[in-house]
Amino acid sequence: MKIKVINPNTTLEMTESIKHAAEHMARKDTEIIAVSPKMGPISIESYYDEYLSIPGVLEEIKAGEEEGVDAFVIACWGDPGLHAARELTDKPVVGIAEASLYLASMLGARFSVVTVLPRIKTMLEELVDSYGMSKKVVNIRTTPLCVIDFENDPVRGMEMLRAETKRAIEEDDAEAILLGCAGMAEFADSLEEEFGVPVIDGVVAAVKFAESIVDLGKKTSKLKTYKYPERKEYTGLLTEFAHK
Structure with missing residues (x-):
C-alpha cells in the first residue's frame, strides 16, 4: 500500500x-x-x-x-x-483534523484541542462545527507559539503543550486531547504517558x-x-x- x-x-x-x-x-x-x-x-x-x-x-x-x-x-x-x-x-x-476528531469521539465523550497561535481559534471552531463536533470539543486552547516554533524549539513547545494539556484536563474536564498541528506529532506519546488520557496526533x-x-x-x-x-x-x- x-x-x-x-x-x-x-x-x-x-x-x-x-x-x-x-x-x-x-x-x-x-x-x-x-x-x-x-x-x-x-x-x-x-x-x-x-x-x-x-x-x-x-x-x-x-x-x-x-x-x-x-x-x-x-x-x-x-x-x-x-x-x-x-x-x-x-x-x-x-x-488530519477530521481523522483525529472522529477517533477522539470513539475514545472520550469530551475533548479539547491544543494548538498554535490564538488567531486561528475561530478558524478551528468553524472547522470543528463543520464536522458536527462542537458539542464534543469543549475547548480549543492556543499557545503563544507559531507552527515553526515547535519545529525550531521543541523543548519550549513541549512546555507549552504540557501546560495547556494540564489546564484542559483540570478546567475543561476534557477526557482526551487533540494536538491541533501536524508539527506536534512528536509530543503525543510523552503527553499521553504523563497525563493518562488519550492524546491524539492527527497524522x-x-x-x-x-x-x-x-x-x-x-x-x-x-x-x-x-x-x-x-x-x-x-x-x-x-x-x-x-x-x-
Missing part, C-alpha cells in the same frame, strides 16, 4: 517530522511518501495562508494519481483543500484511517458531490488547474 502524506506548507524539516511519525505507526507493508508542495506558505496560521496553500495541495493530489498512490493524507489541522482534493481522485483522501490517526479504508476496498464516491470537476477554461495563474 502506498499513502501520500501532503504537508500543505513548504517547510521541508516539518515534512520530514511528519514522515517519521507516519512511518512509525504505519504497517510494515505501507509505503509513506511525504511531500510539501512546490508553492505555498512556509506555515499556515491564517485564512490567507490556508487558502493560498490549496493550489499546491491539489497539484500533489494530481501527481499522486500518476504515482500509483492508494490513499492521500492532508497533514494540516485545517484540512485545507480536503473537499476539492476528493473531487480530483477516487482514492481516499483523509484530513497518525489519518494514516491508520487511510490504511483501513484501502483495506476495506472503499473509494471516494463519484455520484454527485465529489464527482470529477467539469471541464472548463481557467485563466491566468490558474490555467494549469483546468481539469482535463
